[in-house]
Amino acid sequence: MPHSVSSNDSAPRDGDEEMLPDAPPAAENVDTAEGQSSETNDNKTEGNVKLEDLFAEDDDDDEFPASSTVDVKMASSPPPVQAAPVKAHSGIDEETMLAFYQRLFPFRHMFQWLNHGIMPSPDMTNREFAVFLQNEAVLRYQSYATAELFRKEILRLNPTRFEIGPVYSTNPRDRKSRPGIQMKPVAKELVFDIDMTDYDDVRTCCSKAEICHKCWAFITMAIKVIDNALREDFGFEHILWVYSGRRGAHAWVGDLKARQLSDDRRKALAGYLEVVKGNDKSGKRVNVRRPLHPHLARSIKLLEPHFNQTTLIDQDIFVGEQQAERILSLIPDKKLADALRRKWDSMPDRASTSKWNDIVTLAKTISGLDAKALKDARIDIVLEYTYPRLDAEVSKKMIHLLKSPFVVHPGTGRICVPIDGRAIEEFDPLAVPTVTELLNEIDEYDAKNPEGPVPSASDPAAEVGSVPDRRMQDYEKTRLKPYVDYFRSFVANLIQDERSGKRERGEEPTTKTTTTTDAMEF
Template identity: 85%
Template structure:
């Protein structure tokens, strides 16, 4: 059954000359070099490489070109939209994407999340979006002053996805229409990017872009450790974890004090959380001072049970000769490592769990062994095989763009859904619905409930909530993810209002809005 697309919402073609009163459009057909050469003030540090502006997330693979690739066209105003774009690797065509934006994308809650309130503020008006079009062109420095404009422009452009950048000192679309303007990034969520490919040397079940529930445990561990550190060590509260759509996760820290962090503080936090260093697969990548820092000690406590299950049993990572040798190289005492090697050579099929236990058993037989050094080495090994592996560069600079929540991953078709921090271990990336599945679920629901009438208007009584027509997302498996996101945003806005009162700022009076008009 074809997915219905409302004629009222369909995106007009060739509407490049549209003048947006609150966001003047920039000159057309700008190239990469135009964007780079003409913007000495786009950040406080001067010249910036194009690849530094985009997060090195899991979209940068063979199935979708990297934003820094030479064949990706850059522009800051919309070129003509192709009438019929070819299907992407996941089989998603332009009509499917348009139906998704019309029927399922939570525009109003997204706006409130980035705006930190209902009434439009500079947090949204001066926010940069990078829009990836169906023809693979990328529109930089887009901005949307209202939720209606946000929705209208996304429907008009019908992008494959869009990424979110910083809040600037002025509307990013004004940077060329007003010569001499100083446009500097002043705020953005503190973000983190975790990619499964960084665990390829410690997982045996999958590699590259492939994932399964067994190796997803590494992302679960990372979320637990990073989330705990951000809350307990830095006092952040509003941390939104989002599935990247294929093989990773992103964190968005939305607290005001996190959004206002300068780049040097962001770099310091990233360094604080970065323990596994270097790319040498055979060398020691964790080197820690003793006694362990409280954050590291807490991490060991979190990770040790996961190491016992994931590393030793599910991945059975030390069963092979090469990985067994790597483990031996991490043992500080040569006599012990030689004794372990002899035993394992005589028992080539010995499991990883047994090999791990052998370290303690044989250590008791080696005379003069420094048992504390062996214990310390075991903790270091646990951390080396399970501690979060961050793409730290994404976290260090405000100007980095990061894929928006709730967009569609172009390679898998899965939605980039929020991950409920209260149920991290229950999250299964392979169960996340694809855009096609969601649209089919709407069709199936409507077929089972033909002619479902809109609720009759009624005179509301005090304290009652008027009935409303069921929204399309509520007919699908996207509902729990949208509901969680709405709850997260509501708590964030509540704290923002409280913070303004504490600072003596008079909050703007918001016009009455109907939450039923979510989409």
């Protein structure tokens, strides 16, 4: 069975994949066709929120079939409903995609993650999915009541990928069958999107879709800073980081108080984490108040070692004339900037580490220089070159769709695997397996380990007290295993906390927002 993956990466935008338009505003009773929707008006006046006011199981996993039980032929089910086309073509053949969904995709634990429990609830029943079909069409407003229906429908449609939206006040599939119904978003994970292309002006090793270990360090820095802020400043615990499959990462914050945030609070939180602003390379992009906010002071301690290694050594960012002028424009003292320019002009190949040290060395020779202003400028430079660069629009609106974990990136064939944010230094994006590699690993394992009869507890040859071996699941035969195991543990912890919280409040599962006063009260 062929499992080839095309090397053609035809991404339609600078990000990891084409972005669907968001759902229409809740106030508008718009009956939108699949694959089409009106953009929300982001220019409307929103409530101003001051930043200083921000702080007032089941282990039987039969969803992964063993190799002997898999039929990799296309399902003979009715063709999917046609939808408005968008450019979402995958270079991976349909047979390979179907084999991946049948043998490797963790449907049950994906369901439990989004459902926040094992028993079906409105958190999943009223959740929107956007499914990207093989014919380049997209089905909007899909929903799945159970894990089994979720699995069956994805196998039937065999999409190139799917994206996850909010939980609505009613089942999104009912928007046409029940005219006049008001469908509004009531819950959604707080999400963040980090894309390497936003660092193209500060990396010299790669550009656009390309990445390497040197520039991936920018994503590592971003995850460290954002994860730390979400935990320390906002008290969130259930933060799932996911590799985008090519050159970025997404964060899904699953705590109840995060899921229930309104759009104005999401916007304020995104603004709290937005430090590098604007795209004008000739102007200063970091302007922060003094004394530094505790979040920024803490971030500087995390970022300075990365600045020294990544920016100065690995990227050698200040070696060129244009980048040298860029850093000179950020020096507040004109006499110092002129002295540095003369020195660097006489030594055009001077390394970035030496140029960075020159700032302090020459500053000592200039009388009347404001030492505090220079120190602040150096901190601002570190922030500008290393602080996370977020696509803030992704975080601001509950109705925004984001690519699901564990789907296949259509350009690279790599799996969008979860990342342990607290062990981000150990993650290697270039080692993430492709769908073709995983399917080949199953075949290789089965060839080396032909299955024999499953031992019975009554077998006299069996040891006393032994339990019959269970059949090994296909994902366990591949490099996907540690990622699935991490995800399963993450979901189990989330569900345990959800149960504990509901017992303490004496309430049943609900998707309705509640008015409470807690650490997230704005």
